[in-house]
Amino acid sequence: MAILVTVVFGLGMFGGLAIGSIRTKAKHIKTEYFIELRENSVMIESVDGYLYECPLDSLPSVLLKDNL
Numbered sequence: 001m002a003i004l005v006t007v008v009f010g011l012g013m014f015g016g017l018a019i020g021s022i023r024t025k026a027k028h029i030k031t032e033y034f035i036e037l038r039e040n041s042v043m044i045e046s047v048d049g050y051l052y053e054c055p056l057d058s059l060p061s062v063l064l065k066d067n068l
Helices: 002-020 056-066
Strands: 033-037 041-046 051-055
Touching: 041 056, 051 056
Parallel strands: none
Antiparallel strands: 033 041, 041 051
């Protein structure tokens, strides 16, 4: 019984090490702007310090237009 427990424990440990070594490398994402949601509007702050405020509905068009 003790041998079975030892073998199962060893398989679990080595299996976990094998699965853990297959992980992919994380990529760093550079932050370009911060978005703060308000009741009816959105406040956008770029990394440069510029502030934009627009209605929530027009957020995609503002981000594309100003190329933030």
